[in-house]
Amino acid sequence: MQKKTETTETTETVTDGSLLLKKSLDKSLRPLSFQEFPGQKAVKKKLEVFVQAAKSRKQTLDHVLLSGPPGLGKTTLAHIIANALGSRLVSTSGPALSKKGDLAGILTNLKKGDTLFIDEVHRLSKDVEEYLYSAMEDFFIEIFTGEGLSTKSVQFPLAPFTLIVATTRVGLLKAPFRNRFGIIERLVFYEKEELMQILERSAQLLNIYLNKEGALEIASRSRGTPRIANRLLRRVCDYAEVKQIKQIDKKLANFALNELGIDTLGLDFMDRKILLWIRDKFKGGPVGIESLAAVLNEEVDTLEEVYEPFLIQEGFLQKTARGRVLTEKAALHLK
Known part of the structure; x- marks a missing residue:
């Protein structure tokens, strides 16, 4: 069995009291290698090549940007890449890095060859995102000392590392940030x-x-x-x-x-509620995402990141310049 790489990420345990589950449910279901990872064949094949090439050259892997809807395996692939590199994985998230100092504390503690994983990277502030630029390109950050007129900028060298980021909203990342990633891959829904x-x-x-x-x-x-x-x-x-x-x-x-209220096409209560509101309240659309979120009492980000990708992928919803429109397939399914 593949050895799991060292990681600073803590894992949660599951405590279902089921006699059917003879093994404890805190055992991870996460694959540890590319071979154990089903699906995403094209992405997986390329990543294997890039990892092997980096190891052969004895260099750090280029920085990696993984995007796609929630739950498709972006975090799992980050673990697999680190395992394949034989690298220590340090995990954090965009919301946890509210200040430059939060990021500096992590970067300055990285060792040569470490992998830094930032989930929900689209939620980084502009200042923190820009603070990563020099770290990614030249492996240094600027640290400021003193106050007022006596403030000085000192370049602090960093150990070479690989940055892997995951996002459900790649369009929110600024072009200068995206362009610093040597490997950019989008995950798709599974068959x-x-x-x-x-x-x-x-x-x-x-x-x-x-x-x-x-x-x-x-x-x-x-x-x-x-x-x-x-x-x-x-x-x-x-x-x-x-x-x-x-x-x-x-x-x-x-x-x-x-x-559980999950129909034969995978739609749950909230999916049907979204479609029914568009049909009944907005006469099939178009309707703006803010208006839809307001009547549903739901966050715009939740609708855009969790529900819409599947509804659009499966042909229940169309996204137009004027707003969301119900499709004929959705109308038939709701009858």
């Missing part, structure tokens, strides 16, 4: 077959008996997203536990997912 592989692997790790028909039923309703697939698997397990069923098949999965 059902790929989600089935993920579910079967997760079931094995959790000691759950899941047959192919059950895996297909869960995969079909997982919105093309591994994180959702694994979450639904655990919830179906809860129903299996209560009903004292030892095998998750299509019948049980269908029953449990219907009880």
Whole structure:
């Protein structure tokens, strides 16, 4: 089994009290190598080449920008890249770096060859984002000493490192920042077959008996997203536990997912609420995202990052210059 690289990230434990899950649910479902990572074949193939080339040259890997909707494996790929490099991974997030000093404290403690991962990088402030420029290009930062007229700028050298960032909103990153990444990849939604592989692997790790028909039923309703697939698997397990069923098949999965309010196309209560509001309140659209967020009592970012990508990908919603428009497919599905 692949050895997990050293990381400063703390992991949470899951404490479901299920007899069906003979292994504790705090065991990580996260793949540790490219070989264990299903899906994203084109991205994975390129990353493997880039990592191998960097190791062969005994150089740090170029900085990596990973984008795409939530739950597709950006954080997992950051761990895998660090593992493949044999690198220590230091993890943080955009919201945690509110000041230059927060970032400086991390950068100055990096060792040669370390990998720094920043999740939600689009949430960095302009000042903090720009503070990264010299660190990325020339491996130094400016530290200011003194006050007022006696303030001095000192260049502080950094150990060569690789920066990996993840974002669901790549368009919010400024061009000078984006252009400093040598590797830029976008993750896409997964096919059902790929989600089935993920579910079967997760079931094995959790000691759950899941047959192919059950895996297909869960995969079909997982919105093309591994994180959702694994979450639904655990919830179906809860129903299996209560009903004292030892095998998750299509019948049980269908029953449990219907009880959870997830329909055959993967739409949940909030998805249907969005579509119904556009149909009934706004006569099918177009409607601006701010107006939609207001009537739904939801954050604009949540609609744009969590719900819209899938609804647009699956043809339920169109995004136009005038706003969001309901499609014929959505109208038929809501009947």
